[in-house]
Amino acid sequence: MVRSTSCVRPARLTTSGWGGSPNRPGARRYPATMHDPRVLLDPATDAVRRLTRRGFALDVATLDKLLSGRNSAIQRADEARAEAKRVATSVKGASADERPARVERARELKAVIASAEEEHRGLETELRDLLLGIPNLPADDLPDGTSxxxxxxxxxxxxxxxxxxxxxxxxxxxxxxxxxxxxxxxxxxxxxxxxxxxxxxxxxxxxxxxxxxxxxxxxxxxxxxxxxxxxxxxxxxxxxxxxxxxxxxxxxxxxxxxxxxxxxxxxxxxxxxxxxxxxxxxxxxxxxxxxxxxxxxxxxxxxxxxxxxxxxxxxxxxxxxxxxxxxxxxxxxxxxxxxxxxxxxxxxxxxxxxxxxxxxxxxxxxxxxxxxxxxxxxxxxxxxxxxxxxxxxxxxxxxxxxxxxxxxxxxxxxxxxxxxxxxxxxxxxxxxxxxxxxxxxxxxxxxxxxxxxxxx
RNA sequence: GGAAGCGUGGCAGAGCGGCCGAAUGCACUCGCCUUGAAAGCGAGAGACCCGCAAGGGUCCGGGGGUUCAAAUCCCUCCGCUUCCGCCA
CATH class of the missing domain: 3.30.930.10 (Bira Bifunctional Protein; Domain 2)
Structure with a gap:
């Protein structure tokens, strides 16, 4: 009996948690959102200075490297997948001559996708672990100090x-x-x-x-x-x-x-x-x-x-x-x-x-x-x-x-x-x-x- | 703990390996009609990721596998339901 007293209908919940292996790129999942890395990297956010106030040293270079690496891996996987999709649908209508070449191309793309996804997964995990350890940015109207x-x-x-x-x-x-x-x-x-x-x-x-x-x-x-x-x-x-x-x-x-x-x-x-x-x-x-x-x-x-x-x-x-x-x-x-x-x-x-x-x-x-x-x-x-x-x-x-x-x-x-x-x-x-x-x-x-x- | 069944969009509920991001109904949004509403008619509408954008990609409980191609086949995990057992 989980009927909620709140006025909000519970969303569907995924059954996996943070603990499991990283999910497939793009799959519905517990989000890797925590901090938005783009916001942290935006100079206007002034994240380095703000985090310094609480004694946290933000590693901007690593963050930047992980983010852009992850994004380009996503892009490569997406492009390969888009082509694979086109090739796969074309197999059925292909003539007996063309068919083997298309199937072969599809096989190649499969490998490309797999390697791009693997890279994505690795970088995603690294990025997530980094982000999960970064504290919130203290508001500027708080006094200086640590005690x-x-x-x-x-x-x-x-x-x-x-x-x-x-x-x-x-x-x-x-x-x-x-x-x-x-x-x-x-x-x-x-x-x-x-x-x-x-x-x-x-x-x-x-x-x-x-x-x-x-x-x-x-x-x-x-x-x-x-x-x-x-x-x-x-x-x-x-x-x-x-x-x-x-x-x-x-x-x-x-x-x-x-x-x-x-x-x-x-x-x-x-x-x-x-x-x-x-x-x-x-x-x-x-x-x-x-x-x-x-x-x-x-x-x-x-x-x-x-x-x-x-x-x-x-x-x-x-x-x-x-x-x-x-x-x-x-x-x-x-x-x-x-x-x-x-x-x-x-x-x-x-x-x-x-x-x-x-x-x-x-x-x-x-x-x-x-x-x-x-x-x-x-x-x-x-x-x-x-x-x-x-x-x-x-x-x-x-x-x-x-x-x-x-x-x-x-x-x-x-x-x-x-x-x-x-x-x-x-x-x-x-x-x-x-x-x-x-x-x-x-x-x-x-x-x-x-x-x-x-x-x- | 044992047995059986089930997990598809806000809800209900279809779905032959390719034409399925997915029929249909309800709910929703915007028009038309109406004094107003209902009914009726028409149109629209999911989430997430990458991208300035155009656009592309992913998502049918989670993960893995088979295949050129998976909601659809296989494995596994999780959850739910019913029956039995055990307990507050």
């Missing part, structure tokens, strides 16, 4: 809570309240996992419900329940693969390979992979609450305490499919939807524009939302809202067609809306009272059924 310290302040909301007592961090709070059990989580699964207990577990459920209701009722999102195990093709579409396999948990049963999703962005965005969306149906706004799994390789020693950086956490995600020309306008909407979550809970936060060298592989522009944590006396990232332009749509084959027949690629955007664990951290720390209890925001009470957490 979160280089981010540019955009706006703040709410007052950082000034407590007239020594604030505890969420771990001490959670344990004193009897809602958080990290030691037992370690017993079950090792480091970077968490167990929530009693009102803590209920709080997690309440937050997820609160966010989902907010987005579906107030912001126009359609809720989905999606798989949390996905294919290599799906992850290639959104850009986690092939470069960042070490960040993912991989599973395998017999020959079948599946990955645990690092975010619901992956299944939600790939819902429309290999489909053509009618522009009049855009924007599409999707949300889902899923667990997320991250290996956190390379973050040894960072945020080892508490709920901030776990191998498994739960998150509500927002994804939008929009017309390419509107992506930045839509990003403003999207970041507002994420902010509404925090505003509704009365949690102080600020919005920053990430530096060009600090945004994700697939992004061209990213806002981070940072929430105030009294326990750490600083703002910490709670959500990222990114505009991917057509980067993901090209990789995943998400096309658009307007009423007048114009075709193109969609733009995709996504934001957390929000991660449950980090929200809980902020809730505990900003809501703590001198007596060790924690106030629950009014908006959440209908979902929790209680308005305060008290030490056990």
């Amino acid at each position: 979160d310290a280089d981010a540019e302040h955009v706006r703040s909301w709410g007052e950082p809570v000034e407590l007239d007592f020594a604030p505890l961090d969420h771990v001490d709070l959670g344990e004193k309240l009897g809602i958080l059990d990290l030691a037992r989580a370690t017993k079950l699964s090792g480091p970077r996992f968490a167990v929530l207990r009693g009102r803590g577990a209920k709080l997690e459920r309440a937050l997820a419900r609160y966010f989902l209701e907010l987005h579906t009722e107030q912001h126009g999102y359609t809720e989905f329940s999606v798989p949390t195990l996905v294919t290599r093709a799906a992850l290639t579409g959104t850009g986690q693969l092939p470069k960042f396999e070490h960040d993912l948990f991989r599973t395998g049963v017999a020959e079948r390979e599946l990955f645990l999703i690092p975010t619901a962005e992956v299944p939600l965005t790939n819902l429309h992979a290999q489909e053509t969306l009618a522009t009049e149906d855009l924007p599409l706004a999707y949300t889902a609450h899923t667990p997320c799994f991250r290996s956190e390789a390379g973050s040894y020693g960072r945020d080892t305490r508490g709920l901030v950086r776990l191998h498994e956490f739960s998150k509500v995600e927002l994804v939008r499919f929009v017309e390419a020309s509107r992506s930045r306008t839509e990003l403003e909407l999207l970041v507002g939807h994420a902010e509404a979550c925090l505003q509704g809970l009365g949690l102080a936060y600020r919005v920053v524009k990430l530096a060009a060298g600090d945004i994700g592989f697939s992004a061209e522009f990213t806002y981070d939302i940072e929430v105030w944590l009294p326990g750490q006396q600083r703002y910490r990232e709670i959500a990222s809202a990114s505009d991917f332009g057509t980067f993901q749509a090209r990789r995943a084959g998400i096309r658009t067609k307007s009423r007048d027949g114009t075709r193109g690629f969609a733009a995709t955007l996504n934001s957390s809306g929000l991660p449950i664990g980090r929200t809980l951290v902020a809730l505990l720390e900003q809501g703590q009272q001198a007596d060790g209890s924690v106030r629950i925001p009014e908006a959440l009470v209908p979902y929790t059924g209680f308005d305060v957490l008290t030490p056990a």
